[in-house]
Amino acid sequence: MKHVTEFKVAIPQPVVDDLKSRLKNTRWPGEAEGSGWNFGTSESYLRGLVNYWLTQYDWREQEAQLNKYPQYIADVHGVKVHFQYIKGTGKNAKPLILTHGWPDSYHRFHKIIPLLTQGEQSFDLVIPSIPGFGFSDKTPMTSEAVADLWKALMTENLGYDKFYAAGGDIGMGVTKALASKYAGVVAGVHFTDVGYPMGQEDPATMTEAEKQFAQFVQQWWYSEGAYAMVHATKPQSIAYGLNDSPAGLAAWVLSFANAGATPELIEPAFGGRDALLTNIMIYWVTQTVATSVRMYKAEAIAQWSGGQPLQKSTVPAGVSVFPREAQFPKEWAERFVNVTSFRKMKEGGHFAALEVPDAFAGELRTFFYSIQ
Numbered sequence: 001m002k003h004v005t006e007f008k009v010a011i012p013q014p015v016v017d018d019l020k021s022r023l024k025n026t027r028w029p030g031e032a033e034g035s036g037w038n039f040g041t042s043e044s045y046l047r048g049l050v051n052y053w054l055t056q057y058d059w060r061e062q063e064a065q066l067n068k069y070p071q072y073i074a075d076v077h078g079v080k081v082h083f084q085y086i087k088g089t090g091k092n093a094k095p096l097i098l099t100h101g102w103p104d105s106y107h108r109f110h111k112i113i114p115l116l117t118q119g120e121q122s123f124d125l126v127i128p129s130i131p132g133f134g135f136s137d138k139t140p141m142t143s144e145a146v147a148d149l150w151k152a153l154m155t156e157n158l159g160y161d162k163f164y165a166a167g168g169d170i171g172m173g174v175t176k177a178l179a180s181k182y183a184g185v186v187a188g189v190h191f192t193d194v195g196y197p198m199g200q201e202d203p204a205t206m207t208e209a210e211k212q213f214a215q216f217v218q219q220w221w222y223s224e225g226a227y228a229m230v231h232a233t234k235p236q237s238i239a240y241g242l243n244d245s246p247a248g249l250a251a252w253v254l255s256f257a258n259a260g261a262t263p264e265l266i267e268p269a270f271g272g273r274d275a276l277l278t279n280i281m282i283y284w285v286t287q288t289v290a291t292s293v294r295m296y297k298a299e300a301i302a303q304w305s306g307g308q309p310l311q312k313s314t315v316p317a318g319v320s321v322f323p324r325e326a327q328f329p330k331e332w333a334e335r336f337v338n339v340t341s342f343r344k345m346k347e348g349g350h351f352a353a354l355e356v357p358d359a360f361a362g363e364l365r366t367f368f369y370s371i372q
Contacts, residue, residue, distance in 0.1 A: 001072070001074075001157060001158055001159070002156065002157050002159070003074055003075040003076075003157055004072045004073070004074045004075075004157055004158075005072060005073050006070070006071070006072055007071045007072050007073045007082060007135065008067050008071065009063050009066045009067055009071070009135070010063070011059070011063065011285045015285055016059055016285075019246055019284060019285075020054060022244075022245065022246050022247075023050050023053055023054050023246055023247060024054065026050060026245065026247040028043060028047070029043070030043065031043040031044070040251070040255050041250075041251040041252075041254045041255045045254075046247065046250060046251055046254065049250060049254075049273070049277075050247055050250070052273060052277075053246075053250075053277055057273075057274060057277050059281060062274060062277075062278045062281070065110070065278075066107070066110075066278070069084050069086050069110075069113055070084065070085055070086060071083065071084050071085070071135075072084075072085055073135075074153055074157045075157075076149045076152050076153050076156075076157060077148075077149065077152055079131055079136075079137050079139055079149060080136060080137040081128050081129070081131065081136050081137070081149060081153060082106070082128065082129040082134060082135035082136045083106070083126055083127060083128035083129065083153070084106060084113075084125065084126070084127040084128075085124075085125070085126055085127075085158070086113055086117050086124070086125045086127075087117070087124050088116070088117045088118075088122030088123045088124050088125070089117060089118055089119065089122050090119060090120040090121060090122035091120070092120075093117075093122045093123055093124045094122075094123050094124070094163075094164055094187075094368055094369070095123070095124045095126065095154065095158070095160045095162075095163040095164065096116070096123040096124065096125055096126065096163065096164045096165070096166065096364070096368065097126040097127075097128070097150055097153075097154055097163060097164070097165050097166075098125065098126070098127050098165075098166050098167065098171070098353075099128070099130065099146075099150070099165070099166070099167035099170070099171030099174045099175055100127075100129075100130065100133070100167070100169070100170070100171050101167070101168055101169020101170040101171050101172070102133075102169060102170055102256075102292055102293070102295070102296075103252070103253040103256055103257070103279070103283075103292075104169075104270075104279055104351060104354075105129060105133055105134045105279055105282045105283070106127050106128065106129045106133075106134060106282075107275070107278055107279050107282060108279075108351060108353050108354060109125075109127050109353050110275075111271060111353065111354060111357035112353050112357045112360060112361040112364075113125060113127075115357060115358065115361035116361050116364065116365065121365055121369050123164075123364075123365075123368070124160075126153070126154065126158065126163075128150065128153065130146055130170065130171075130174070130292075130295070131146065131149070131291075132288060132291035132292050132294060132295050133282075133283075133288050133291070133292045134282045134283075134286050134288055135282075135286060138288060138291040139291070140291045140292070140294040140295040140297075140298050141295070141298055142295075142298050142299050142302045143170060143173030143174045143176075143177050143299065144173075144177045144181070144302070144310070146174045146177075147174050147175075147177035147178045147181060147182070148181075150165070150174065150178060151178060151181070151182045151185065151186075154185070155185055160185075161185065162185050162186070162187045163185065163186065163187065164186070164187055164188045164189070164190075164368050165178050165179070165186055165188075165189050165190075166189065166190035166191070166364055167191070168191065168192035168193055168350070168352075169193065169350065170295065172191050172192070172193050172194060172195065173195070173299075175189050175190075175191065176189070176191070176194070176195070176310065176313065176336060176337065177310055179313035179315040179317065179337060180310040180311055180312070180313045181310070183313060183314055183315050186315050187315070187316075187371065187372065188315060188316045188317070188318070188367070188368055188371045189313070189315055189316075189317045189318070189337065190317070190318040190319070190320070190363070190364055190367055190368070191317065191318070191319050191320075191333070191337065192319075192320055192321070192322060192325060192350075192352060193325055193326065193328070194319065194328065194332065194333045194336050194337060195336060196217045196326065196328075197210070197213065197214035197217050197218075197332075199218075201214070207329065207331050209329035209331065209332075210328075210329060210331060210332050213326070213327070213328050213329060213332055216326065216327070217326060220326070227252070227255065227256050228296060230293075231293040231294075231295075231296035231297065232296040232297055232299070232300040233297070233300070235290070235293040235294045235296060235297050236290070236294075238252070238293065239289065239290035239293060239294075242289045242290070242293075243287055243289055243290055246280070246284055249280060249283060249284060249289055250277075250280050253279075253280055253283075254266060257269060257270060257276075257351075265324075265349075268355060269324075269349050269350070269351050269354070269355050270351055270354055270355075271351070271354030271355060271357075275354060312335070312336055312337065312338070313336070313337050313338055314338050315337070315338060316338055316340045316371045317333075317337035317338050317339050317340060317341075318339075318340065318341040318342075318343075318363070318367030318368075319333050319337075319339055319341065319342045319343070320343050320345055320352075320360070320363040320367075321342075321343070321344050321345060322345045322347070322348035322349055322350075322352045322356075323344075323345060323346065323347060323348065323349070324348065324349030324350065325348075325349055325350055325352075330342045340371070341367050341370070343363065345359060345363075346359075347359070348360070
C-alpha cells in the first residue's frame with residue numbers, strides 16, 4: 001500500500017462529556033397535539049431516544065466495534081481518505097469498494113463485512129468515508145470527483161488492476177461515475193437505486209412504467225424532499241443548528257429515515273437503536289454534518305454550470321430493488337447503466353445493508369461472482 005497509514009477511532013473524553021451536557025440541556029420545542037410524525041420528527045419519540053442516548057448508549061463500546069476491523073488513512077492526490085480494508089479469505093477474493101450515502105456513513109456496511117470476507121467466494125472489502133463525511137478530510141466534492149479519488153485509491157494506493165464497486169444513495173452517483181469514466185479498470189457495479197426523474201426527460205421517450213415512476217418521485221419530492229432542497233441551496237444555514245445540537249442533528253437524520261419507513265421501522269431500518277446512534281455519533285464527533293450536506297450544493301453547482309452528463313456505462317451492472325426503496329422499472333435503470341441483472345427483493349429498504357444484511361450480501365456475492 002502506498003501513502004497509507006493505520007488509523008483507529010479514539011475520541012477524547014471531553015467530546016463525549018460535552019455531548020451528554022448538550023443532550024441534558026436540550027431545549028424542546030413542543031409539538032402539535034396528535035401530530036405524531038406528520039410534522040417531522042416526533043418529539044415524543046426523540047425524547048425517548050435522547051434518554052437512551054444519555055443513560056444506556058455506550059460510545060466506548062461502539063468505538064471498540066468501529067475499531068474491530070482494520071482502518072487506514074490514505075493520501076489520495078492530496079485528499080486524506082479514511083477507509084476500512086478487510087481482506088477476503090478466498091484464494092481469488094475480488095476487490096470491492098462500497099460507497100455509503102447521506103445520512104449514513106461507512107458504518108452502513110459493518111454488518112456485511114463478515115458475510116463477504118469469508119469463504120471461497122469472498123471479497124477484499126474497501127469501505128471509505130466520502131470526503132466531507134466522518135474521518136476523511138472535510139472536503140465536500142461532487143460524486144464524479146469522489147469517483148476519481150476512488151479509482152486512484154484502488155489502483156494507485158492499493159495496487160489493484162481491476163476492481164468492483166457498489167453503492168446506493170450518494171454512493172450510487174459515485175459508483176455510476178466510476179463505471180462511466182473507468183470501464184477499463186471497473187469490472188462490475190451494483191446498485192440499489194440509479195437516480196430519479198427530475199423533469200428533464202422527454203415524456204415521448206418514456207414507457208408507461210417510467211411515467212408512473214416519475215409521478216411517484218414528483219409526489220415524494222413535494223412531501224419528503226425538503227431536506228435535499230435545503231442542502232442544495234442553503235446548506236450553511238442548516239449547518240449551525242445541526243453542528244450545535246445533537247438532538248437537532250438526530251431529528252434531521254430521523255426525518256429523512258422516516259421518509260422510507262413507518263415509525264416502528266425506523267430503528268430496524270438503521271440496524272437497531274445502537275447502530276442508528278453510532279451513525280449519528282460519527283457525524284457529531286467529527287463535526288462533519290456541515291460538510292456532508294454541502295456535498296449537495298457542490299452537486300447542484302456542477303449541474304447548474306452546464307457540465308456534460310456522464311455517458312451510459314458499458315460495465316456489467318446488477319440492480320437489486322428493495323421494496324421500501326423507490327420502485328423504478330428496469331427500463332429506467334437501462335437508461336444509465338448496462339443492466340445484466342435486475343432483481344426485486346422481498347424485504348428491506350434504503351439502508352438494506354443494515355436492515356437485511358444477509359439478503360444484501362447475497363445479492364453482491366451472486367452478482368459479482370456471475371461475471372468475470
